[in-house]
Amino acid sequence: MDGLQFLFNGLFSASVYGLIALGLTLIFGVLRVGDLAQGALYAVGAYVVFWLTQFWGMPYGLAVILAIGMAALLSVFNGHVVYRRLRPLGVGATFIGAIALLLIYRNLLVLAFSWDPVEVVSPFAGQAWHAFGMSIAIHKFSVLIVASLAILALWLFLHRTRWGKGLRAVSQNEAAALTLGINAKAVSAMAFALAGAFAGGAGALLAPLWPFDPGSGTLFVLKAFAIAVIGQTKLRRVILVAGVVGLSEVLIQAYWHAEFSDLVPFVLLAGLLMVKPQLLSVEAETLSPISTTAPRPIRIPARGWQILLTVCAVVALLTLPYWLGNAFWLHLMILTGIFVILVSGLDLLTGYAGIPSLAQAGLWGIGAYTSALLALRWGWTFFPSLGGAVLVTLLAAWGIGVLGLRLRKRWTSFTFIIGIVITLLLESLTNLTKGTHGLVGVPSIELALPGLETLKLNPFRDKAAYFYLVLGMMFLVLWLKQRVVGSRMGLALVAIREDEDLAKSVGVATDRYKLRAFLLSAAFAAVAGSLYAHYLTYLHPHLFTFVQSFNLFVMNVVGGAASLLGPVLGPVALVLFSELTHSIHATLAEIVFSVLLILVLIYLPRGMVGGGRRLMKYWPRKTVPPPLSPKEEVVS
Amino acid sequence: MTLLNVQQLCKTFDGLVALDQVSFTLKQGDVLGIVGSNGAGKSTLFHLITGYLNPTSGNILFEQQPVEELSPEQRVRDGIARTFQKNRLFFGLTVEDNIRTGCFLSQRGGLKRTLFGISRAEKQAIQNEVDTIVALTGLDAFRHNGAATLSYGYQRRLEVAVALGAKPKLLLLDEPFSGQSPKSIEEMGQVLHGLAKTGISMMLIEHRMESIIAYCNRLLVMDQGRVLIPAPTTGGVVPC
Numbered sequence: 001m002d003g004l005q006f007l008f009n010g011l012f013s014a015s016v017y018g019l020i021a022l023g024l025t026l027i028f029g030v031l032r033v034g035d036l037a038q039g040a041l042y043a044v045g046a047y048v049v050f051w052l053t054q055f056w057g058m059p060y061g062l063a064v065i066l067a068i069g070m071a072a073l074l075s076v077f078n079g080h081v082v083y084r085r086l087r088p089l090g091v092g093a094t095f096i097g098a099i100a101l102l103l104i105y106r107n108l109l110v111l112a113f114s115w116d117p118v119e120v121v122s123p124f125a126g127q128a129w130h131a132f133g134m135s136i137a138i139h140k141f142s143v144l145i146v147a148s149l150a151i152l153a154l155w156l157f158l159h160r161t162r163w164g165k166g167l168r169a170v171s172q173n174e175a176a177a178l179t180l181g182i183n184a185k186a187v188s189a190m191a192f193a194l195a196g197a198f199a200g201g202a203g204a205l206l207a208p209l210w211p212f213d214p215g216s217g218t219l220f221v222l223k224a225f226a227i228a229v230i231g232q233t234k235l236r237r238v239i240l241v242a243g244v245v246g247l248s249e250v251l252i253q254a255y256w257h258a259e260f261s262d263l264v265p266f267v268l269l270a271g272l273l274m275v276k277p278q279l280l281s282v283e284a285e286t287l288s289p290i291s292t293t294a295p296r297p298i299r300i301p302a303r304g305w306q307i308l309l310t311v312c313a314v315v316a317l318l319t320l321p322y323w324l325g326n327a328f329w330l331h332l333m334i335l336t337g338i339f340v341i342l343v344s345g346l347d348l349l350t351g352y353a354g355i356p357s358l359a360q361a362g363l364w365g366i367g368a369y370t371s372a373l374l375a376l377r378w379g380w381t382f383f384p385s386l387g388g389a390v391l392v393t394l395l396a397a398w399g400i401g402v403l404g405l406r407l408r409k410r411w412t413s414f415t416f417i418i419g420i421v422i423t424l425l426l427e428s429l430t431n432l433t434k435g436t437h438g439l440v441g442v443p444s445i446e447l448a449l450p451g452l453e454t455l456k457l458n459p460f461r462d463k464a465a466y467f468y469l470v471l472g473m474m475f476l477v478l479w480l481k482q483r484v485v486g487s488r489m490g491l492a493l494v495a496i497r498e499d500e501d502l503a504k505s506v507g508v509a510t511d512r513y514k515l516r517a518f519l520l521s522a523a524f525a526a527v528a529g530s531l532y533a534h535y536l537t538y539l540h541p542h543l544f545t546f547v548q549s550f551n552l553f554v555m556n557v558v559g560g561a562a563s564l565l566g567p568v569l570g571p572v573a574l575v576l577f578s579e580l581t582h583s584i585h586a587t588l589a590e591i592v593f594s595v596l597l598i599l600v601l602i603y604l605p606r607g608m609v610g611g612g613r614r615l616m617k618y619w620p621r622k623t624v625p626p627p628l629s630p631k632e633e634v635v636s
Numbered sequence: 637m638t639l640l641n642v643q644q645l646c647k648t649f650d651g652l653v654a655l656d657q658v659s660f661t662l663k664q665g666d667v668l669g670i671v672g673s674n675g676a677g678k679s680t681l682f683h684l685i686t687g688y689l690n691p692t693s694g695n696i697l698f699e700q701q702p703v704e705e706l707s708p709e710q711r712v713r714d715g716i717a718r719t720f721q722k723n724r725l726f727f728g729l730t731v732e733d734n735i736r737t738g739c740f741l742s743q744r745g746g747l748k749r750t751l752f753g754i755s756r757a758e759k760q761a762i763q764n765e766v767d768t769i770v771a772l773t774g775l776d777a778f779r780h781n782g783a784a785t786l787s788y789g790y791q792r793r794l795e796v797a798v799a800l801g802a803k804p805k806l807l808l809l810d811e812p813f814s815g816q817s818p819k820s821i822e823e824m825g826q827v828l829h830g831l832a833k834t835g836i837s838m839m840l841i842e843h844r845m846e847s848i849i850a851y852c853n854r855l856l857v858m859d860q861g862r863v864l865i866p867a868p869t870t871g872g873v874v875p876c
Contacts, residue, residue: 486753488745495737498726507712507741507802
């Protein structure tokens with residue numbers, strides 16, 4: 001009897017995953033974008049139904065139809081107002097845009113409905129069939145039927161209608177489709193509308209089954225995304241993979257750990273990438289690097305000015321605790337310093353080697369947890385814990401790098417999955433990490449100085465001491481990064497970024513250098529993790545999610561990639577902005593931030609450093625360094 | 637002295653035979669022209685010799701050493717450099733930086749150099765190498781221009797310059813004259829003449845027989861993965 005029940009539940013999940021995954025596939029086809037904002041459209045669908053039934057007394061069925069229309073409209077807006085403008089800037093920019101949109105919609109929902117979970121009453125509330133010892137909720141059954149019909153209808157549409165054929169033509173080659181007289185813009189709008197309708201429809205249909213909040217749907221769409229990639233964005237394969245994932249989730253929930261069931265699609269994807277990387281030819285390039293080619297500085301200030309500015313900056317930083325006074329500001333500066341370390345490591349990958357990693361928050365988490373556990377369980381002092389954290393993180397990064405770096409362009413999507421896996425592991429290894437309860441009471445730092453009594457740093461009272469510690473580490477990291485960038489390794493990394501095959505042809509051992517860069521960035525992440533753990537004295541898996549990785553990436557891009565100053569300016573700007581605005585209105589702040597982010601991507605693609613360089617034209621100078629860089633010219 | 641010895645080289649892609657029992661030898665100082673229709677296996681042959689593809693069977697001996705197990709970058713270290721059919725450059729960098737990156741192997745790494753920098757003499761040595769290549773390829777007027785701003789003809793010449801950075805003994809040029817005006821073809825030809833004088837062996841894929849006759853002393857005609865006319869072991873171009 002269990003078998004049939006499992007089959008039904010599995011098919012049910014599979015049909016919904018399949019539906020959303022097919023929507024993502026359509027969008028990927030026309031724009032080569034992994035549209036994670038569909039996660040928010042799922043929530044929009046659910047909330048529109050909630051609002052219409054609850055406040056307008058509309059019948060559920062009608063509300064579902066309106067919700068689908070709404071989600072489809074928003075999806076077309078995303079595609080044509082945002083993604084179309086970001087696409088020429090690189091896939092990375094589009095990806096950031098997708099997440100920014102996700103946050104905008106989510107927070108708009110929070111503004112309207114708050115985070116409190118809500119419920120919708122199904123027209124079939126509580127009704128179920130009982131047969132062969134299983135119990136089938138009628139609502140669930142209807143969802144299964146509707147989703148399956150939608151999938152069938154999509155297949156017929158794609159293969160039997162002119163528009164469907166046009167859509168397939170555009171996803172093969174947009175330029176070629178244009179020469180055939182296909183209206184590519186209209187076709188791509190249709191793809192977005194269909195995808196939005198599927199995601200919004202899923203949200204609307206599933207709304208009566210469980211309570212939901214504005215964040216619902218994100219994990220759902222992430223899974224669907226993994227399924228779409230595993231299915232190589234081919235209709236039949238996607239449905240098959242959705243079926244496998246749906247059934248295995250049900251089985252894992254029943255016979256093993258319920259917490260592990262969410263891992264299924266991601267582990268499946270990571271595993272598949274290992275075994276047959278060529279399976280995912282172009283599909284998984286969804287998240288591949290942003291174009292970060294660093295232009296040579298057009299004009300740089302004369303040496304005297306440089307020295308003066310550097311001295312001023314260092315003096316200002318060293319005396320910061322004295323004129324800040326306020327503990328809150330010092331706290332922000334400590335956090336900023338930790339982010340500078342993280343982003344500087346990431347910049348070696350994003351800016352120099354052109355292989356951005358979205359596993360950085362995960363590695364940061366591994367470093368933080370290792371350091372915290374070494375101190376908590378075995379009473380290690382700060383520096384040994386720090387060393388241990390670096391070692392463990394390096395080991396993890398070595399594994400990830402050896403497995404993933406040979407995937408070349410698929411590397412970034414691989415790290416994205418790894419980041420999610422790390423967070424889910426931190427959550428599920430409850431014996432070690434205490435899971436979502438969080439790890440409390442991480443010892444603060446004690447510095448045993450020779451000849452002096454042990455210096456105990458209380459993170460609440462001795463913020464200035466913590467600040468100097470972080471500042472010291474930050475300078476060390478920045479110095480190391482600058483040395484590496486100026487060395488032969490830096491040359492190799494830039495060569496890899498520009499053209500990996502060509503780099504090989506001049507004798508660069510590309511795999512080795514990519515691994516070294518990744519290990520170095522992991523070591524930086526571990527240092528940041530250790531500092532973070534002993535400063536916060538509290539750790540939670542949700543501090544290190546893929547959203548945090550995304551934040552680091554954003555700091556890197558906003559500050560300016562492939563520079564010394566960019567990874568410093570980015571964290572400063574973002575931490576200050578988010579803290580200052582969050583204290584006024586957290587939700588509104590995130591909306592404003594996401595909107596600004598999209599604008600920065602469109603109008604300032606090289607970040608603050610790039611903007612600054614444009615202003616340098618007006619700076620007094622003596623020397624005339626190298627002339628215009630090609631890429632800069634293309635931009636302006 | 638035999639520089640390159642290719643023995644019974646085969647390559648199949650899922651049943652499609654791209655190269656079938658290709659054998660030939662190349663002596664030091666030879667300039668070998670390879671002709672053949674599209675799909676004859678010329679570029680596949682280049683990929684196999686430089687390590688971008690692995691042979692299905694057969695051997696490649698470079699200076700009497702088997703190289704077919706080595707990675708592309710190891711073969712570069714041994715002295716086999718190449719250019720690509722579609723022009724590939726470090727487009728985000730200047731001409732000079734392209735060539736400097738090409739000289740990657742001449743630069744020394746290591747922990748000490750990474751942390752504390754390289755000496756002034758070492759820097760000067762690299763700069764001299766770059767200057768030599770710039771002079772050899774006639775790119776002096778553009779050395780500070782971005783690689784992407786060059787005209788197509790100069791870009792192809794810069795590719796040769798980048799490949800020269802590895803100080804190759806054997807240089808493989810994949811259609812170095814394609815898509816260029818008669819004037820740039822002639823200039824490229826002068827560059828190749830200059831290179832041949834320095835004693836570098838070359839293999840070049842080319843469709844125009846005039847270029848083959850002008851710059852090559854050996855010829856290999858390929859069709860459907862086979863060698864129709866093998867390269868003669870002594871000098872003189874064999875016209876088709």
